[in-house]
Amino acid sequence: MAPNKPLKLPLAAAEVDRSAHLRSDATYLDSAWPDAAVLLFCDEKFATNNDQLLFTTGTELGKYQDQSDYFLGVKDAKPFFVRHLESNQIEGVEFKTLREVGSFLSARDIGLAVHAQGLANWHKKHPRCAVCGEKTLVVLAGSVRRCPADQSEHYPRTDSAIIVLVKDEADRILLGRQKVWPKHRFSTFAGFVEPGESFENCVTREVMEEAGVELSQINYLGSQPWPFPASLMIAFEAITHTPQLARPDGEEIEEIRWFTRSDMKNAIADKSLILPLEISVARQMIKAWYGDNADKDLVGNESWR
Template sequence: MSAIHQHPSHIDRAGELRTNQSTLDTLWQKAKIAHIADGRITSVDEKLTFASAKEIAALVDSGKFESGSRYFLGLDLADRTPYFVWDTQWIGEVSDEKKSEGFTTLREVGAQLSPLEFELALHATALSNWHRAHPRCPRCGGATRVDLGGAARFCDADQSQHHPRTDSAVIVLIKDRADRILLGHQPVWPEGRFSTFAGFLEPGETFEQCVSREVFEESNITVSEIKYLGSQPWPFPASIMIAFEAVTDNPGDAKGDGEEITDVKWFSREELKAAAKDGSLLLPPTISVARKMIEGWLGEVALGGETWR
């Protein structure tokens, strides 16, 4: 299997601009601004929608949304258009139906977005998740505020600066010598949903060691010939998926651990296509690196649904 195709970045994150608030204020006035509220991002007809600074000010004045925070996402590499995200929430009790009007989640719309929009949405979602989860200083407990255009938070009490952390996780396509792949089922998923194996990197562990450990813990098999395939940001809430393939010489030993993985199945290409076609197999979402790994092995676009849970 070849490496997973990686889109080049369409955004210059322009970190040198983050340190000057007056520069950021000037950029805000001419920026395209995505709007995130309670984890939902503005979207119409499966495309992101962007507002102007004046439109955002009008939304604040309307009393529907809190004043929120601004995060600088960067400059379009093609035309240097600045992009920001405005991160806020509704004021008062608002129904889920109302919140869905003009808004969607990255999970729902990700597969339909352009590479530029997907990159912006990933960045915006990750920043929103991190800022909401870190309102206080981990050193002294004091309140923190947005710093560096959203790239950090700052504690005025002890003068410490804090930066987003991303959790590294490996995800593995396991093959045997007959070039079948092994997929596993988690108990939280619907019946028939299978995917590749994944787990978080532990302290002091290499990615390759993590691959071997996670595969053995979840499927009871040992692997070799571990090869890097690519990576994907996964801000649900704050991960980077590091993709590998690996080969096992003991496919007959495969079994789920009974907790994280309750069932495992080997698939040839024909078996996978048949199961996906008749609906007995549900595959991971098309925006996921897991789906890309499976389709890279399959050699074609796979059927199999758009199932998250």
């Protein structure tokens, strides 16, 4: 079997130049703010309008606030920021999660959203110095936090996680269902990379732990950010020559199923299978394996959990 082609992953879009050299230019940031396009973000949600991100201008929001306004970059000479709000109670504005609107967004807006959410989540969860415990300050337009007591600098966390599409020699795929998921919701196998572990070793370990099969022919497919709250998903496919040994671990994975393409089509039709979100790596791996009719045959319920 030939390996799948590299995936085109929805959240991997990056059309905006992050312009890191401008983050330390206070004069530029102050002058760019009034006409900048600004996203509003609070508690995992963006201000939206008709399932699109709602942009406002800096002028409408007042003065640039260096502790809550994070610079996202420039595209076609237009600067972009996100304002990190403490409350989303803004009259007449609807706030929605990236999971809800992600599949409706342009490549530009997807890239802005994952950058903005990643920064905002990190700032909210890491307000103090990991060295001395002092409250840190936002510097470099949101890309760093600095401790005023010991001058240590702290950078946004990104947790590496592998995700793998397991196939057998007959080109079936193996999917699993976690205990916490809704009934019929199945997905590919995934897990966080541990200290001192390579991506490939993590793939082998996670699949053995969760599904009990050995792997060979591990192939890299692509990567995309997954800011829920701070992951980078590294996608692989792999072949197992021991499909008969497949079994759920009984702890995290409660049920596993092998699927042919006809099995999957029938399961979608009779509602005995719920697939992951369209914006997820898992969904894109499954669609790439299924082939040209995926958008027609695999239409149905989807769930992020």
